[in-house]
Amino acid sequence: MKKRYEDGIVPGSSSRARMEMATQLREARCGLHMTQQALAEKAGTKKSNISRMESGRYNPSLDFIVKVADSLGKKVTIRLD
Numbered sequence: 001m002k003k004r005y006e007d008g009i010v011p012g013s014s015s016r017a018r019m020e021m022a023t024q025l026r027e028a029r030c031g032l033h034m035t036q037q038a039l040a041e042k043a044g045t046k047k048s049n050i051s052r053m054e055s056g057r058y059n060p061s062l063d064f065i066v067k068v069a070d071s072l073g074k075k076v077t078i079r080l081d
Helices: 012-031 036-043 047-055 062-071
Strands: none
Touching (some): 012 047, 012 062, 036 047, 036 062
16 A cells, blocks of 8 residues: 655645644754654654655644644644735
8 A cells, every 4th residue: 555645745835834744843852962762662662664654754633733842841732824
């Protein structure tokens, strides 16, 4: 079965939103001097999922995003422009 976005092409608006989330996640984690492994353990997931989120190659569910944010002591805010 072919993976979604296997060719690296992600729809434009989704890509921008995913990269914004990825940047904020990485900045929050680094601001706490936390490794990807430590965040993964705290969020109950694999390091590879955190890595893919931070690179914008992962399309996590909203529930998972909230769980990771909680692990960083952050909250998720959604804004529609």
